[in-house]
Amino acid sequence: MASFRLPNVLNEVIRAQRDQFLRPNQPKNGVGAFVFPCRKLVFNYCERSGSSKSMMEYLQRDAIEFATANPQIEVVVQPRPSKHPIVRAFYTNGEQKTKCVRRCSVSEIPEVVKSLRDHSGHKLRRWNRYVISDTPSVRGIYSPFHDKAVYSISDLKPKK
Amino acid sequence: MFSTAATVMRGSRIGAKLFVTGGSRAALSIGTAHKMAKETGNAAGRRVVAEPGATTFAALEARLNLTFGDSTLMEQVCTHKSYGQGRVAHNERLEWIGKRVLNLYVGEHLLATYPNLSPEALQDVQHASFGMSSLAEVGRHFGMQAAMRWEPVSRDAPGVGLTKVLGKAVQALVGAVYQRQGAAAARAFIAQHMLSRPVDVEAVVQITNPRVMLVALTRQKGMEFPVARILRETGRFTSSPVFIVGVFCGTKMVGMGFGSSLKMAEHRAAKDALLKHYAKEVKNISLTGNEEDVSLFSQDSPASAVPV
Numbered sequence: 001m002a003s004f005r006l007p008n009v010l011n012e013v014i015r016a017q018r019d020q021f022l023r024p025n026q027p028k029n030g031v032g033a034f035v036f037p038c039r040k041l042v043f044n045y046c047e048r049s050g051s052s053k054s055m056m057e058y059l060q061r062d063a064i065e066f067a068t069a070n071p072q073i074e075v076v077v078q079p080r081p082s083k084h085p086i087v088r089a090f091y092t093n094g095e096q097k098t099k100c101v102r103r104c105s106v107s108e109i110p111e112v113v114k115s116l117r118d119h120s121g122h123k124l125r126r127w128n129r130y131v132i133s134d135t136p137s138v139r140g141i142y143s144p145f146h147d148k149a150v151y152s153i154s155d156l157k158p159k160k
Numbered sequence: 161m162f163s164t165a166a167t168v169m170r171g172s173r174i175g176a177k178l179f180v181t182g183g184s185r186a187a188l189s190i191g192t193a194h195k196m197a198k199e200t201g202n203a204a205g206r207r208v209v210a211e212p213g214a215t216t217f218a219a220l221e222a223r224l225n226l227t228f229g230d231s232t233l234m235e236q237v238c239t240h241k242s243y244g245q246g247r248v249a250h251n252e253r254l255e256w257i258g259k260r261v262l263n264l265y266v267g268e269h270l271l272a273t274y275p276n277l278s279p280e281a282l283q284d285v286q287h288a289s290f291g292m293s294s295l296a297e298v299g300r301h302f303g304m305q306a307a308m309r310w311e312p313v314s315r316d317a318p319g320v321g322l323t324k325v326l327g328k329a330v331q332a333l334v335g336a337v338y339q340r341q342g343a344a345a346a347r348a349f350i351a352q353h354m355l356s357r358p359v360d361v362e363a364v365v366q367i368t369n370p371r372v373m374l375v376a377l378t379r380q381k382g383m384e385f386p387v388a389r390i391l392r393e394t395g396r397f398t399s400s401p402v403f404i405v406g407v408f409c410g411t412k413m414v415g416m417g418f419g420s421s422l423k424m425a426e427h428r429a430a431k432d433a434l435l436k437h438y439a440k441e442v443k444n445i446s447l448t449g450n451e452e453d454v455s456l457f458s459q460d461s462p463a464s465a466v467p468v
Contacts, residue, residue: 015287027301032356036223039303040216071222074215092303134358 036072037121040090041113044080051102055085058109066113073117087113091121212238212307220307224333226349228340237332240310240325251332258335261343265350266290268456272445272463274361276438284364290354292327298353299326304333343454361439370430374407374415377437384410386433388426391416405429 029035043059045052059077067075080086084102087109091097097119099112131141217234221227228234232249241250263286270282277285288294299305310325312318338346367373374386386407395401405425407415415433419425445456445463456463 015284026357027297028357029301033225033352035302035353039219039223039306072219074219076215090306092301094300094305 035092037091037093038073038089038117038119039092040074040076041116042076042078042088042090043085044078044083044088045085046081046083047079049082049084052085054104054106054109055101057106061106062110066110070117087116089116089119091119093121095121095123097121212309216307220303224302224349224353226337226341228336230340233336233340234307235309237336238304238307238309238329240308240328242311242325243309251329251335254332254335254339255328256335257338258331258333261338261346262290262331262334262350262354265347266355268463269351269355269445270359271468272456273442274439275442275468276440277361277365278438281361281365281438285359285361288364289357289359292324294354295327295330296323299330302330302353304329347454361441362435365435365438367431367434370427370434374430374433377434378409378414383414386414386430388429390422390425407433 027035029037043055043063045055045059047056063075063077067073084100086098086100088096088098097116099116101109101112104112214231214235217238218231220238221234236249237251237254239248239250241252243250266286267282270277270285274282274285304326305322308322308325308329310321313321334346334350337349371386378384378386386409388405388407390403391406392404393402401420402418403420403422403425404416404418405422405428406413407417407426407429415429415431415436417425417428417430417432419428458464
């Protein structure tokens with residue numbers, strides 16, 4: 001256990017070579033503290049185009065209230081001339097999601113914003129498992145149909 | 161209170177109507193196209209790194225549930241001294257104290273949680289689980305990567321060095337919490353965000369020759385000489401045998417291992433016994449303890465009752 005410690009620089013080199021397979025701790029959001037995944041929302045609109053009309057109305061009506069209610073999200077309102085209105089969300093894991101709201105009415109835009117805000121940022125993927133765990137059981141999850149102890153109940157014993 | 165960078169654009173119909181009051185907690189900014197355009201990406205979908213503004217830092221502060229009361233502190237925490245040739249306020253001094261505070265509270269926690277680890281192993285655990293790369297991972301999880309202000313060493317490889325810069329920024333954040341809000345707040349911050357993560361001790365404990373080490377350990381503890389015995393086996397003379405071997409000190413089993421050969425099974429059993437001893441974890445140590453206590457250790461704390 002008590003390995004010989006070489007001085008200073010050599011020690012660092014050896015340790016780096018030895019620890020190359022160690023991975024830094026994976027964050028488990030919610031264990032200990034919860035860090036809100038959505039970090040930034042950008043609202044792009046065009047001043048002149050008709051498709052941005054409901055977006056502009058939303059920005060005048062609800063945007064500040066939304067930003068005040070969500071201080072952990074950086075809200076950016078930015079004109080994007082001659083383009084359709086979009087809402088772009090940035091997440092702490094480096095992903096981003098964009099939703100074009102050109103066909104949305106004023107009452108539908110808050111729902112879009114809410115869904116973008118509540119997203120975790122991870123891409124949708126298929127989990128071919130019933131249970132996802134860091135410590136999966138070696139012999140599989142318990143099933144009463146495959147357990148011999150069940151047959152100790154007298155009325156289930158096979159008749160001789 | 162938070163700063164709201166509400167630079168209202170001239171001649172904009174939206175800008176004129178959106179009026180942000182000084183005391184609100186919103187991180188809302190209305191920006192000119194070219195200044196803010198960087199992070200929206202271009203038509204090809206390429207992501208460009210954006211210049212962080214006051215709203216970025218305000219949002220970061222709120223995301224971590226911190227209230228510094230000083231709008232420039234988070235900006236200082238996220239500024240590396242390579243930015244602006246070191247002429248703007250940077251995080252070097254905060255990082256210095258933050259590193260020491262972090263190492264103290266992490267060290268305390270490890271000392272109390274793993275009573276059988278040698279100091280070299282404790283140091284290795286701290287380095288692996290709470291060293292620069294782990295802290296950089298924490299920083300990325302916070303979303304600090306978008307808020308960092310730094311200059312990369314080489315323009316051809318702009319990402320090189322980011323891990324160290326992020327790690328230092330997280331240390332500076334701990335330092336800022338410590339300096340502004342006190343030791344108890346710093347300890348709670350470290351406990352919430354870093355100590356709650358799983359620590360892999362078994363990968364760090366160095367075991368080269370487990371059977372020899374086990375003999376030495378049992379002799380040191382005054383236990384009987386360890387003997388390996390087969391517990392279960394199957395397929396002995398086939399191409400895929402499985403042996404399950406237990407190591408016994410007298411009548412007590414101290415370790416169990418499997419293998420396709422008896423030698424390998426005994427090797428794993430001895431390793432299991434050593435890990436059960438050295439990586440033994442005390443589970444009822446609270447991360448923050450009493451609110452008033454700055455340290456885990458005091459006259460009556462349970463952590464002080466564990467023999468060191």
